[in-house]
Amino acid sequence: MLNRQTIWLLVVIVFCSCASTKNIAVAEQHNVLNTDDFKHYVDYFNNMEDENIKGAIPNDSSWQWVKANIPLFNCPQQNFEELFYYRWWTLRKHIIQTPAGYAFTEFLVPRSYADKYNLIGSAIGHHIYESRWLHNKQYSEDDLKVWYRGHDGKPMLKLHSYSSWNIDALYNLYKVSGDKNFILDMLPDMETDYARWESEKKLPSGLFWQSDVKDGMEETISGGRHEQNARPTINSYMYGNAMALSEMENIAGHNDKAGLYLSKADTIQGLIEKYLWNNTDNFFETAKKGLKSANVREEIGFIPWYFNMPSEQYNVAWKYLMDSSKFLAPFGITTAEQSDSAFRTHGCCKCEWDGAVWPYASSQTLTAMANLLNNTKQPYVNKHDYFRLMNVYAESQYYRGRPYIGEYLDEQTGYWLKGDQERSRYYNHSTFNDLIITGLIGLRPRADDTLEVNPLIPEDKWKWFCLDKVVYHGKTITVIWDADGTKYNRGKGLSVWEDGKKLMSAEHIQRLVGKI
Template sequence: MLHQLKYKIIAFTIVFAAVISSCKSGAGISKKDSAAVLQKEDFKHYVDYFNKMEDENLKFAIPNDSAWAWMENNIPLFECPQQNFEEMYYFRWWTARKHIKNTPQGYAITEFLVDRSYADKYNMIACALGHHINEFRWVHDPKYIEQDVHLWYRGNDGKPMNKLYKFSSWTADALYNRYLVNKDEKFLLDMMPDMVTDYAVWEKDRQRKDGLFWQHDVKDGMEESLSGGRKVQNARPTINSYMYGNAMAISKMAAMKGDKALEEKFKAKADNLQNLIEKKLWNPKSDFFETFTEKDTLAQVREAIGFIPWYFNLPEKGKGFEKAWEQLKDEKGFSAPFGLTTAERRSPRFRTHGTGTCEWDGAIWPFATAQTLTAMANVLNNYNQEIVNKTDYFKQMNLYVESQYYRGRPYIGEYLDETTGYWLMGDRERSRYYNHSTFNDLMITGLVGLRPRADEKIEVNPLIPQDKWDWFCLDNVLYHGDIITVLWDKTGEKYGKGKGFRIFKNGKEIAVSDKLERLVAE
């Protein structure tokens, strides 16, 4: 008897040691059982359908036959009664996975699947790097986006890639936002010197004497705009807001490291930019942030880039800047049948001088839509105003979903006609699966409303109108090292967890309300 007990103890010790070793090596607890409410297999049918609807002429690190296995191990789960929202959620993870590419220096994340002549090594393009970081911060395995970032900043014999500075960037801000999700301080602070150097490069190459930054519209990734040109050196709301966001992020990184001098230095840079943007880029006649031209005059046209300051919570509260958001609902402004236009529709120059390949003079671009909806969620969460509300947000998210179909099938491409929904590059191979925007980050942080933060409180503020859906669930969200579940069940019959709105941490309920409202779990 003692002999048998001895071997049982030895066997248990071996198994326990193996589990501990697995956790220490990064394998962690199997995510097969990590979802608290939803069953992963219930969503596999989407991937089966996506795999069958295309010929897969291009295969990279994770081909279609491995797509479900990758998604099963890496993505949060989402379920709702509006089928197109649910389908698009899984489609966008399925397409994002296509852009993960193996290189001799680690993983890269591409923008186009087909090779582009103006791309860097491994077909990398820096224009949407901020979007890539914000989308991939929700992927459970960190190596994909971390190796991509390292490649961009250290992949050229320890130096940045040659074409990193071909496009404006909000990388430092995006990396800090990623830290708010995974709390990986080590990775963030390791990248801080690169971000400080990055900021200095932009100051040297693009800062004007007055302190604002200038950029060609094409190097903002927004060529043929109404306010600019490929060779015009304008102070645009884009690059100036990006640099404000980057300065704030670096200041916060420096505070984490205990570098008070660097913290104050970059906070001062951010404060100065905020002041300049509010004074020089705000047009009190149009109540909008506009491009400040190289002739030191405002462009006198509203463009979607005027919403970008709120992407970084830049505009001061209580100063009336929120009035700009009236244009989002105005059909003469940016409201169109298939989404948000990139320039105001009332302009006599609306969609008059695009090249036929890249038209930012009014057509709808998911890149800009994602930025505007991120900014709008910030307004609804962080500003006291009555101009836009949850209904307005849901309407635009709904249009964003509806626009991402082509010939009856899910599709994401470059840009589309604002009245017909026709994808203007939809029949060109280069446009298919264009990785140039966020969608699932909007679903998580905007629609469902999980608001990443630096402390250990869990804040959720859904932007879904109270009576729109009777139920929904976001599950298997890896946040601060825990698995978070957010669900709404109007009757309590769908999930069997009771009526109301609930937050779970590792399967344990930590907050509840009888209605859809902001919840903060201690």
């Protein structure tokens, strides 16, 4: 017999899962994949642990939530498919119910430096980019509302404890949902937030400063926990936030404000290229006191491409990514180049960013790389490189033979450096499924009514894949690759479907563009 608490939880789950009832019903109607075929993953995840911490949706209700909320993914490479469902299952663990709405935690265990409700702001951008693909957009929208209005109608007290690209994330949520009302409702909060960053962190040069620890990146080679440096992180974030604000102001019909934020973005771009680009190293690097370069290549130098910022002349930085003496290691992309004399010199296991692999940074770099491959031609990296790095990223997310996502790992052995600590388990500090959807399968979110798909999976790697039940701009989108047409019986080649009707197709894997 179900007790009263269990009944109440089930009611909440059903209610919240059906908040987007129309979209979910359409998605089920036009499925290519059978949702129940993937239940075994959730059953396995539930059975591989003792659930000692429960959020808004506990394990015994996880399948109902997964079935109602996520896109479906099918491919011939088992670890990619397994991790796709694992990352949704773990994201669900971090959903909590607060008096102000749903929110995403970073750690399941309480942290002394967290805000109310055990919330930490360093990975809000990752949370929104990942959760924007859930059918029920209430989770991502509530998370932003909690952060900006959850303290008696005002921002949470520790909102600015860490650098953020939250404004950019809000606009990129809109690119998936198409919900203008929500971004217009949040626009005044975002304007206030941007002005606050300018008052708190803007240098006389016009660049922005931050310490390593407040970037969520402690113990770097280029700085220190308390050094105030002009870093590629916060400056790229502020560029991305300004560009997003310009677009949102255009939607609101505020042409003057749109121009103002576009001008701010242009100014930041010019300053980053002037002061943070090291002509000797051919890389964006941290500038220390007096705007002198720290003279070390760190993974944060790829972040400008996360926001499509740099001019083509700066693409040369990407030649170091696949160099095994620089950033390419057996178990991931190192957070500093391996040939630097200070690489991995800060000791271990107090959250060092002096070279070990952090999924937080890996997902930023892979998002940036997908942008580069989609938007410009250059000789330094290609689809095969992207697939190789996604393979490494997937392979790294195991611990003792089971799916696992933690804080950071050894670049040579793949050993999770805090893997036996409860705090590290299910660490919600990166993206994976957004990379599958927007990068590997190539559904490129846009604000207009154009549907763009450009898979970065090399044609010789998989004979088939299907991304199904994607709720996008109120439509149900399916992307199929079936080399000989026998896997899904929807024809040969690459095809894109809207609400069960074929929208566009091609014989080979390539960019497809059409109108929704």
